[in-house]
Each structure stands twice: as structure tokens, then as C-alpha cells.
Amino acid sequence: DIQMTQSPASLSASLEEIVTITCQASQDIGNWLAWYQQKPGKSPQLLIYGATSLADGVPSRFSGSRSGTQYSLKISRLQVEDIGIYYCLQAYSAPLTFGSGTKLEIK
Amino acid sequence: EVQLVESGGGLVKPGSSLKLSCVASGFTFSSYGMHWIRQAPKKGLEWIALIYYDSSNKYYADSVKGRFTISRDNSKNTLYLEMNSLRSEDTAMYYCAKGTGSAEDYWGQGVMVTVSS
Numbered sequence: 409d410i411q412m413t414q415s416p417a418s419l420s421a422s423l424e425e426i427v428t429i430t431c432q433a434s435q436d437i438g439n440w441l442a443w444y445q446q447k448p449g450k451s452p453q454l455l456i457y458g459a460t461s462l463a464d465g466v467p468s469r470f471s472g473s474r475s476g477t478q479y480s481l482k483i484s485r486l487q488v489e490d491i492g493i494y495y496c497l498q499a500y501s502a503p504l505t506f507g508s509g510t511k512l513e514i515k
Numbered sequence: 516e517v518q519l520v521e522s523g524g525g526l527v528k529p530g531s532s533l534k535l536s537c538v539a540s541g542f543t544f545s546s547y548g549m550h551w552i553r554q555a556p557k558k559g560l561e562w563i564a565l566i567y568y569d570s571s572n573k574y575y576a577d578s579v580k581g582r583f584t585i586s587r588d589n590s591k592n593t594l595y596l597e598m599n600s601l602r603s604e605d606t607a608m609y610y611c612a613k614g615t616g617s618a619e620d621y622w623g624q625g626v627m628v629t630v631s632s
Contacts, residue, residue: 409577440616441616442615442616442617442620444560446560451610451622451623451624451625452560452622454616454620457616457617457618457620458617458618461618463618463620464618495559495560497560497562497615497616498616499615499616499617502565502574503562503574503575503576503577504550504562504565504615504616505562506559506560506561506562507559508559509559509560
């Protein structure tokens with residue numbers, strides 16, 4: 409099974425700051441990587457698919473990148489509505505696997 | 516508008532069975548693979564099962580293999596998850612989802628399953 413190692417586990421940042429979350433895949437998954445945001449009591453919402461493509465309706469301050477088997481989610485100017493928990497997901501092969509999550513707070 | 520509505524959750528005792536349903540609308544259900552994903556209280560997301568659009572292939576997480584069965588009825592636009600030999604660690608919010616990880620990703624609101632004596 410493919411393991412997704414996500415870091416950091418938690419992150420506190422100031423408004424307008426640049427934030428980066430990473431996921432390391434245990435093997436090649438190509439661009440089969442998605443990022444989700446989850447707010448309390450809500451279903452996860454897709455932010456990025458195909459490692460770098462922005463989902464419909466997602467603000468352009470969110471972006472995804474890939475370097476080999478390392479994937480990153482960047483928030484270019486943190487806003488208060490960005491607080492929540494972020495997860496990566498590899499959709500390359502079953503069993504699909506999520507990262508352990510990153511809790512993002514405002515400093 | 517895409518809708519996925521889960522039902523069938525509740526409080527059950529360890530060792531018992533439960534069957535979840537997910538009714539889909541707003542898209543061509545029979546064209547999409549469908550997933551079940553769960554989240555234990557205060558924990559992360561766990562993918563648990565996938566069924567192809569035509570039921571030709573099914574995949575499971577090791578944690579549920581042999582106990583849970585995913586199925587679908589395309590004539591009723593409904594996805595199912597039959598859960599047997601339930602354990603306390605199966606306590607979670609269960610989500611059905613389509614197009615997981617793709618541009619057509621969509622999740623239901625979830626249904627809670629609590630396994631407790």
C-alpha cells in the first residue's frame with residue numbers, strides 16, 4: 409500500500425502569510441494527488457486535483473505543486489476563512505490513502 | 516445539482532450488522548465509480564471501499580476487508596455498504612463520494628455509526 413506522510417501536523421500562521429503543507433508519497437503516484445480542506449462538522453472540500461489543478465470555486469491563493477514524490481499545497485496569502493484541517497489523498501491506486509492531516513490556525 | 520444522501524447509521528452493539536445507503540442524484544450515477552470514506556471522532560480521514568461504475572471491481576481497506584461489502588444498484592441510483600461484525604473502532608462518520616480525488620469529486624454530508632455496548 410502507498411503511504412502518504414504529511415507535514416506539519418499543525419501550523420499557526422499570521423494573516424497574509426504564505427503557508428506550505430507537504431505530503432511525501434512512499435512510491436511514484438504521478439499526478440494522482442488531491443488536497444482537501446475540512447472545517448468542523450463539514451465534509452471535506454476539494455481544493456486541488458491532479459497535483460496542480462485548482463478545483464472549481466477555489467480561490468487562486470491556493471496552489472499545488474509536485475517535485476518527484478513530494479507534493480505541496482501553498483496558500484499565498486492566508487485568510488481567516490482558511491482555518492481548518494488539510495488532507496492530501498493519493499488516488500493512484502487502491503487502497504487510496506490520505507495523509508494524516510494538518511491543522512491550520514491563525515496566529 | 517449533485518446530491519449524495521447517506522442513511523442507515525445509528526447506535527449498534529459490537530458484533531452486530533448495519534447497512535448504509537447513499538442515494539445519488541444530479542449526475543449519471545451508472546457512469547461513476549463510488550467510494551465510502553470514514554472519519555472516526557476527532558481523527559483523520561480513512562478510505563474504506565471503492566466500487567467500479569458497473570460493479571466489475573471492488574476494493575477494500577485492510578481494516579474492513581472480509582467484514583464490509585460495497586454494492587450498488589444503478590437502477591435505483593443507490594450505493595450501499597453492508598457492515599458485519601462491527602467493532603468499537605468502526606465508530607465513525609461514514610461518507611459516500613464520487614470521483615474522489617478528481618475534478619468531479621463530491622462527498623455526501625455523512626452518516627454517523629456508533630458501535631458501543
